[in-house]
Amino acid sequence: MIRFDSVSKTYPAARGATGHAALREASLEVAQGEVFGVIGASGAGKSTLIRLINGLETPTGGKLVVDGDDVAALDVAGLRALRRRVGMIFQHFNLLSSKTVEQNVAFPLKLAGWEPARIKTRTAELLARVGLTDQAAKYPAQLSGGQKQRVGIARALATGPKILLCDEATSALDPETTEQILALISDLNRELGLTIVLITHEMDVVRRVCDRVAVLEAGRVVEEGPVEEVFLHPASGTARRFVGEAEEVSEIALPAGVLVRLTFKGEATYKPVLGAVARETGVDYSILGGRIHKLRDAPYGQLTLALTGGDIEAAITRFEAAGVWVDRLEDAR
Numbered sequence: 443m444i445r446f447d448s449v450s451k452t453y454p455a456a457r458g459a460t461g462h463a464a465l466r467e468a469s470l471e472v473a474q475g476e477v478f479g480v481i482g483a484s485g486a487g488k489s490t491l492i493r494l495i496n497g498l499e500t501p502t503g504g505k506l507v508v509d510g511d512d513v514a515a516l517d518v519a520g521l522r523a524l525r526r527r528v529g530m531i532f533q534h535f536n537l538l539s540s541k542t543v544e545q546n547v548a549f550p551l552k553l554a555g556w557e558p559a560r561i562k563t564r565t566a567e568l569l570a571r572v573g574l575t576d577q578a579a580k581y582p583a584q585l586s587g588g589q590k591q592r593v594g595i596a597r598a599l600a601t602g603p604k605i606l607l608c609d610e611a612t613s614a615l616d617p618e619t620t621e622q623i624l625a626l627i628s629d630l631n632r633e634l635g636l637t638i639v640l641i642t643h644e645m646d647v648v649r650r651v652c653d654r655v656a657v658l659e660a661g662r663v664v665e666e667g668p669v670e671e672v673f674l675h676p677a678s679g680t681a682r683r684f685v686g687e688a689e690e691v692s693e694i695a696l697p698a699g700v701l702v703r704l705t706f707k708g709e710a711t712y713k714p715v716l717g718a719v720a721r722e723t724g725v726d727y728s729i730l731g732g733r734i735h736k737l738r739d740a741p742y743g744q745l746t747l748a749l750t751g752g753d754i755e756a757a758i759t760r761f762e763a764a765g766v767w768v769d770r771l772e773d774a775r
């Protein structure tokens with residue numbers, strides 16, 4: 443559905459300076475109907491990546507195919523048609539303040555030349571879907587942040603796009619509202635079969651709604667995979683920082699020993715395995731960090747430990763036999 447093949451984007455430089463490479467030979471694929479997250483620190487190139495998908499920026503290298511179109515080869519009419527198939531929502535909503543909720547949602551339909559009667563029906567349908575029927579005559583300034591984002595979503599969906607791009611869509615919202623907007627995005631993905639690409643600097647957002655995730659570091663894709671894989675076994679420094687592990691192990695004076703991360707999922711979450719392994723193998727442990735969370739609806743637990751004394755290899759084998767995933771974190775030191 444979306445394929446980045448060694449895509450680069452270098453912004454033109456101010457006179458005399460060299461251009462700024464915001465994206466460097468990035469390759470990734472987003473399948474139809476999936477929710478794909480892109481995380482990275484500020485300046486990593488997330489906005490550039492998402493803006494390439496709807497043709498707001500053009501690649502300076504590589505090939506980008508969106509819904510069958512080579513984006514760089516599209517003429518103006520082709521780009522316009524692409525943008526009707528790719529909706530977008532924004533961190534600060536980008537609503538027209540002088541227009542009502544209803545007029546904001548109707549706007550892209552007017553641009554697309556729809557008949558007034560059809561626009562009215564479609565707008566009413568969209569407002570009902572996002573739960574804003576009774577707010578239709580209000581102006582954006584009279585709405586809460588969550589309501590504004592619902593208007594943004596209704597507007598983005600107006601022309602029936604196949605792809606929805608979310609640019610930090612929940613970053614300006616409080617946690618409860620974030621939860622509601624993410625639930626709406628998930629529902630739309632399921633109901634409409636929408637392909638969703640969302641960029642965020644919050645791993646929590648990725649954990650709640652995404653199927654797969656790519657990690658951007660200084661314009662490069664340094665990690666890509668199913669959310670569960672990247673979340674539970676982060677390989678890059680950036681991914682580790684995002685899941686909070688880097689702080690866990692770097693902010694404390696590390697004891698001697700073998701540093702491991704244990705991941706408990708499913709049945710293993712409920713077994714009293716730590717004490718049993720310590721007793722059986724004579725291995726002692728210091729707990730350096732831990733968390734219990736859900737990935738979508740599945741609970742999991744992670745513990746970062748320093749193992750000392752006894753038979754450490756036997757302890758690791760024993761953990762694995764009990765269904766606990768063990769990662770050695772030597773390189774995290």
Ligand SMILES: Nc1ncnc2c1ncn2[C@@H]1O[C@H](COP(=O)(O)OP(=O)(O)OP(=O)(O)O)[C@@H](O)[C@H]1O
Pocket residue numbers: 453454462463464482483484485486487488489490491643
């Ligand atoms: N139009 C532009 N002209 C020149 N440089 C740009 C332009 N847009 C972005 N950049 C630069 O490209 C790099 C990547 O920017 P981008 O906005 O894609 O990153 P980001 O990961 O979305 O960051 P943030 O989370 O802060 O929005 C940054 O160094 C930025 O300054």
